[in-house]
Amino acid sequence: xxxxxxxxxxxxxxxLAVADLQLSAVRLMNDATYPWLxxxxxxxxxxxxxxxxxxxRVQLMEEIATVSxxxxxxxxxDKLNVAALGNMVPQLHVHVIGRFAGDPAWPGPVWGKAPxxxxxxxxxxxxxxxxxxxLSAG
Amino acid sequence: xxxxxxxxxxxxxxxLAVADLQLSAVRLMNDATYPWLxxxxxxxxxxxxxxxxxxxRVQLMEEIATVSxxxxxxxxxDKLNVAALGNMVPQLHVHVIGRFAGDPAWPGPVWGKAPxxxxxxxxxxxxxxxxxxxLSAG
Numbered sequence: 360x361x362x363x364x365x366x367x368x369x370x371x372x373x374x375l376a377v378a379d380l381q382l383s384a385v386r387l388m389n390d391a392t393y394p395w396l397x398x399x400x401x402x403x404x405x406x407x408x409x410x411x412x413x414x415x416r417v418q419l420m421e422e423i424a425t426v427s428x429x430x431x432x433x434x435x436x437d438k439l440n441v442a443a444l445g446n447m448v449p450q451l452h453v454h455v456i457g458r459f460a461g462d463p464a465w466p467g468p469v470w471g472k473a474p475x476x477x478x479x480x481x482x483x484x485x486x487x488x489x490x491x492x493x494l495s496a497g
Numbered sequence: 498x499x500x501x502x503x504x505x506x507x508x509x510x511x512x513l514a515v516a517d518l519q520l521s522a523v524r525l526m527n528d529a530t531y532p533w534l535x536x537x538x539x540x541x542x543x544x545x546x547x548x549x550x551x552x553x554r555v556q557l558m559e560e561i562a563t564v565s566x567x568x569x570x571x572x573x574x575d576k577l578n579v580a581a582l583g584n585m586v587p588q589l590h591v592h593v594i595g596r597f598a599g600d601p602a603w604p605g606p607v608w609g610k611a612p613x614x615x616x617x618x619x620x621x622x623x624x625x626x627x628x629x630x631x632l633s634a635g
Contacts, residue, residue: 406576407565407569407576407577408558408561408562408565408577408579409561409562409565409566409569409577413559413562416558416559416562417555417558419558420546420554420555420557420558421551421554423546423547424546424547424551424554427545427546427547428547431545431547438544438545438582438583438584438587439545439546439547439581440580440581440582440583440584441546441580441581441582442578442579442580442581442582442606443577443578443579443580444576444578444579444580444606445576445578446576446578446596446603446604446605446606447604449576458584465584466584466585467584467608467609468580468582468584468606468608468609470605470606471605471606
């Protein structure tokens with residue numbers, strides 16, 4: 360890193376720390392409606408994928424694949440949604456969301472729907488622990 | 498390729514051919530509301546990014562970057578949105594969309610909003626020709 364990385368305050372408020380991969384922080388969106396992870400490359404000032412260095416783009420793609428594998432294996436979701444939008448929070452972050460036919464937003468995208476439904480303490484800690492175990496085993 | 502690739506019929510109906518990159522067909526969404534390209538990796542049966550072979554994932558990332566660069570340079574958009582959703586059309590496809598502060602869906606995502614506003618013939622052909630020129634120069 361060429362500059363100290365700090366997580367955007369809105370991402371910090373909406374998500375929970377799961378793990379640090381080589382490039383990205385993995386965070387859990389605190390919304391039990393969907394199994395929803397966010398990858399945040401620890402590159403200060405990064406906004407667009409295309410502006411990452413080439414080797415960071417490749418690493419980001421591999422981390423998207425890792426997180427996708429883990430999330431699908433844990434949730435047996437019907438579909439993965441992978442997206443870098445950033446219209447509201449410019450700091451580069453990639454959503455990896457497990458979707459189910461019949462979930463509240465299906466088949467539309469999840470953004471801008473009902474307010475988040477925060478996890479209950481026990482299910483949140485259990486889910487994060489299981490995610491960490493699988494990510495560190497990968 | 499191990500099997501003949503055929504474009505999903507809904508993608509074919511909604512989009513226009515622009516160019517073939519090494520892995521992906523580049524298509525223009527026929528909606529003048531947003532500058533909106535779609536990358537379709539020519540891998541028969543592909544649904545999720547994570548299920549592509551590793552070298553295809555790397556190539557897809559580079560093609561996302563190429564198309565992002567071209568679209569941003571041509572449109573001077575404020576933000577890029579990059580997403581693989583596929584809840585309605587399972588065939589793997591990646592949206593690369595130029596967004597503007599104040600566009601009709603801003604700051605929300607573009608999917609599921611007003612019906613597409615097809616391009617007028619002249620502007621469609623001009624835009625596609627310019628895209629082709631930049632993609633082949635890249």
